[in-house]
């Protein structure tokens with residue numbers, strides 16, 4: 029670890045002055061002269077044959093420059109990418125514009141380019157499409173039945189792929205069990221809703237044969253490779269920029285039709301072309317998240333020890349496979365055992381096509397589902413055994429001395445102390461008093477509940493061998509400029525996380541330069557070494573390590589050069605207050621600036637040393653990291669309306685070493701809010717025709733300031749040895765811990781009404797019905 | 813086409829516009845002030861929030877022609893140099909992450925503090941109801957607004 033003048037401290041962000049004054053550079057803020065504007069005609073049907081498409085009226089409209097349809101360009105652009113994440117995965121043809129058939133409401137059918145965005149949209153209304161509607165497939169369980177209509181006739185079923193993971197003797201575990209608890213848990217489909225919708229702009233210089241693309245992406249380099257493949261051109265003729273990006277949460281970790289169409293059109297028209305997504309398009313046709321049905325069974329002894337966990341999962345993947353659609357649920361598989369020891373584990377998954385938008389990575393991406401299913405199962409077990417929910421978890425935790433711990437699913441948890449985080453959270457919440465208060469309130473007829481979730485998650489994606497396509501590393505270059513200022517170039521692509529700041533903290537400490545002297549550049553494939561991007565809570569742990577390694581290399585070179593200038597052995601110099609000093613004689617020193625000058629003048633270098641002062645590193649971690657923690661939620665329910673108010677929220681998270689506590693706090697806050705959103709409010713609702721009813725922010729409820737509590741946060745700090753910074757990652761922790769904690773609290777509140785489980789979102793109406801019925805549903809059944 | 817005259821941040825813009833042009837597009841495309849953002853089609857997100865003749869409005873729900881002769885303040889016009897105390901408080905208390913909701917949030921906060929210089933937490937939460945933030949979970953935004961209120965009280969400035 030570098031000495032800590034900046035690292036580990038609250039340092040204000042470099043990003044913020046521009047963002048606070050409206051001087052950010054989001055894609056739509058770029059105005060290139062002579063820009064033409066693209067708009068997409070999208071299918072109004074969830075499933076239909078396109079019999080005819082006539083764009084002649086649209087073409088005749090003044091200001092329309094070009095109209096593309098699927099059949100016209102099917103041979104000109106390659107298909108959109110999808111990771112072959114399962115051995116038996118069926119990957120559908122996924123054209124940038126639908127060819128002859130549409131499979132979800134919102135699928136792009138034609139592209140219009142016009143002089144203004146308003147004209148482009150007018151033209152959409154003039155395209156005449158004759159659709160023949162087909163039966164729609166919406167329920168993923170019914171979709172697997174024999175008589176269900178099929179979306180891909182060639183496969184004769186709607187099954188997209190399967191996965192099985194069995195470890196230990198699962199049958200024996202259930203035979204030996206004193207008790208078995210079961211549940212059907214629904215992890216509903218949600219929509220990521222990054223505040224900035226997606227946007228793409230491209231311009232082409234025919235002379236240089238250079239295509240420049242600005243996109244709201246989390247993965248500029250992958251996108252560059254994919255644009256090269258889509259357009260069948262060389263990657264070194266493409267520059268992708270992702271400057272300021274207004275949030276993503278996984279929704280911009282993908283390759284979308286517009287990222288092929290806009291560059292293609294810019295080349296074809298030799299004019300800059302821009303497309304900006306409307307919110308409605310964002311809800312319809314940017315990836316959705318979650319959407320799993322989990323059947324869980326937990327085999328237990330009478331004293332609350334887990335013998336086995338059996339999970340059967342149905343995943344509604346939607347109509348097409350986006351880049352990581354099929355992969356995300358495999359993370360659910362490997363993380364389902366959570367923080368607990370068990371003798372046996374079995375996971376059986378079916379991914380199913382339906383006539384909806386594809387699901388893919390949404391904050392947490394597979395892990396929230398895992399944590400939700402195992403934590404809900406633990407609550408069911410606690411209720412069944414009349415045991416305190418904290419106690420049953422404690423009994424089954426993997427013990428601190430067992431790390432590194434090989435799980436039933438073959439992962440190696442790097443480090444952890446689950447009990448410590450749990451205890452800290454219980455203390456902070458005043459758990460014992462809360463339970464006492466609950467008993468009193470219940471006597472007064474008040475409805476109050478206390479919920480708890482302990483989690484472990486998988487971060488810092490990740491070792492290259494863990495992914496079919498490899499990758500998983502990150503790049504960074506550190507350059508001391510002739511002026512002595514420092515430039516950091518990162519292959520990661522933060523979009524709100526703030527690594528311009530954390531990377532500068534790491535570099536400033538390592539090179540003993542002022543924080544303000546460090547500039548961090550990312551999101552420009554022309555400027556930075558080939559990299560991977562920002563997702564999976566990896567940027568500081570993996571990208572930050574690459575920065576640290578490069579800074580170390582530069583420091584080593586400067587040390588050697590300083591020693592040469594001082595005519596002593598490099599072992600005998602130390603860095604002190606901007607000077608590089610002889611250990612034995614403090615009067616004998618050189619300065620940072622002198623060494624920089626020497627490196628660039630190159631007149632007096634040690635033999636074999638090259639001029640210049642920069643270094644590039646690629647950090648490829650050998651394992652994931654496994655952050656963990658405990659979230660506690662206290663709710664009160666209004667008996668008249670069924671409305672849930674969160675009256676207390678405590679989170680203790682352990683993300684290893686912390687570079688900037690202010691930013692870690694911010695990540696946890698935002699994550700909790702999104703997790704609460706899923707628990708209480710959010711749900712993508714399709715009607716029986718496959719129309720998205722929650723297609724605007726009018727109908728899709730994301731939490732507002734007055735619906736959220738004040739979060740009380742604390743941390744434990746268990747470093748990892750997976751990377752030299754000891755950082756684990758924190759981007760998704762809040763989302764993972766909060767959803768089960770909130771549901772747990774609401775179910776706990778309603779326990780006197782016989783409720784043991786409820787399907788999200790826990791909207792007032794659902795709860796009001798339970799309160800009104802006042803019937804007891806004793807047993808482990810799910811209220812639906 | 814209609815000829816309109818709009819004053820934005822003290823500068824006058826005179827242009828021919830289509831009657832259907834949204835004010836937010838006038839601000840972004842014609843005046844080239846891109847700090848005012850667009851996050852929805854329906855007036856729900858607040859990313860396009862501006863001050864219009866001293867009142868808080870959503871510029872995606874207003875036509876440019878309605879702004880004829882109006883005085884508008886956008887995020888770019890809040891401070892001539894450096895940062896307005898509310899911007900400074902957002903910096904200090906980390907009231908932003910991706911920054912997309914931020915201009916709207918800040919204008920909302922300025923408007924709130926003008927009418928209610930010492931708001932309670934509940935009042936702040938209620939005032940922010942029309943501005944969505946998906947990154948921060950709002951807590952640091954609320955901290956920032958309280959901090960701004962405190963600082964403005966100390967310095968005796970409630971300026972816009």
Ligand code: FES
Pocket residue numbers: 849850851852853854855856857858859860861870871872873
């Ligand atoms: S853009 Fe105006 S409220 Fe969303």
Ligand code: FES
Pocket residue numbers: 223274275524907908909910911912913914944945946947948
């Ligand atoms: S900071 Fe990203 S939406 Fe508020």
